Amino acid sequence: MAKGFSVTDILGGQSKPTAPAGLKMQVVMLPAADIEPNPENSIYEIGDVSMLKADIAERGLRSPLEVLPAQNGKYMLLAGHRRWTACRALTAEGVAGFEVLPCVIRQSQGEDDDLIALITSNATARELTDGERLRQYIALKQALERKKAAGDLNGRVRDEMSRITGDGTGTLGRLNAIANNCVPEVLAMVERGEITMTRAYECSKLYKVQQVTYAKNNYAPLPEASDEIQKAAILYIVDEGMADQLRGLDYVQCCEWNYADGGKFDAQKMQTVTLDMTDNVANAILRIAPAGRSSFTVEQLDPADQNEVIAKSCIYSSQLYRTARSRYIDKKALEKYKAEQKAKKDAERTRQDEDEKWQALARRELEAFDSWPLVTRLKDLGLTIRERKMADSGRLIIAVDDLARFPGHVDGFQYSECFAVRIGPNGERAGRDGDINALEWYKRWYSTGAAIENYIAEDIKRAAMKQEG
Incomplete structure (x- = not known):
């Protein structure tokens, strides 16, 4: 025994x-x-x-x-x-x-x-x-x-x-929080020994929709609110919450990134509001609150327990722009702005047509570069230097490598490479724009490349304007 x-x-x-x-x-x-x-x-x-x-x-x-x-x-x-x-x-x-x-x-x-x-x-x-x-x-x-x-x-x-x-009391308080606030899945994880009591207590502080993910990963952001929820929140903010401020902003010359600048928009002036939208397309209860001067938070609440958030998103002032613009744009100002923009486009088109005219004349001149007055030809070096008289009575001297000539016909300048220097009316080197007071480095030979056509076009234009004026 x-x-x-x-x-x-x-x-x-x-x-x-x-x-x-x-x-x-x-x-x-x-x-x-x-x-x-x-x-x-x-x-x-x-x-x-x-x-x-x-x-x-x-x-x-x-x-x-x-x-x-x-x-x-x-x-x-x-x-x-x-x-x-x-x-x-x-x-x-x-x-x-x-x-x-x-x-x-x-x-x-x-x-x-x-x-x-x-x-x-x-x-x-x-x-x-x-x-x-x-x-x-x-x-x-x-x-x-x-x-x-x-x-x-x-x-x-x-x-x-x-x-x-x-x-x-501290231990009992934590146990009470876990027992009362944790979802069944988290409680089951504690009972199976899959997570510690400390992790479960952290879960008890979160919204229910976050808890299981947090229990597994120690990280659980709230899900994003759906597009329908965000649209419903935007409509409320534009039509009611911020209507007075949005009504006075510029939707004509501004875009979504700057229309709310300048201190005329302050989201913090809107009161936090809870909206029951269970009967419309959103089919949800929303809480909308300011989150700074230019943003809002929209939270989707659990209809069975409005202390529980099941989704959350941030809405920025830029997201309000389209809806606010459709509501509050000044139509007269818009028409005036459109007319001004049209006039600017017409003027720009005229300018471009004018510039194209000078470009065409410049290409024609450059196409005949081999007929320009010859300054010198250095056959042993393969260099040819020619000159063009400029509108200020000075000269543009251009040197080309004979081997850099394009094979076949080319519309415009026939050489892929060239160097130039500007001579003023007094016979001395001048700046590229003819300025006789330019610094020395601006008077040196310089590579013009494809820009030579624009350079000649500008001088043709100056000559024409001088003749007209």
């Missing part, structure tokens, strides 16, 4: 209890097969009892089980589920001495008190897992709240919970 309680010591050789059931600390021996686990003990995990089983096999069961009378002559465990499980395992393995077990029979005080008694026996008996602590907290709180409502509990529920579990 293993060490521990002796049947003859307790029962005087009898196998049935001799003390009245429920007598305080009256230890009796009961058949282990007549003892059933308590369904409420599902709060706790039996876990691995191998070490406990070895200890009981060596030293015996040193603490009695606590049981409640059940139906059909059976008893239901109140405390000692792990010890009972270990003893049953020993019996199944053929170890003698654990067919009957020492027990204290308690009388039921009611479902809630029996549950509280079960929790009391487990709360500080061993280190609980996070899942056990959470299930224990929920079950104990519910039981105590029912007793409080029935007038059977004096004082605060939290104080009684702290007394029973040994947890401080």
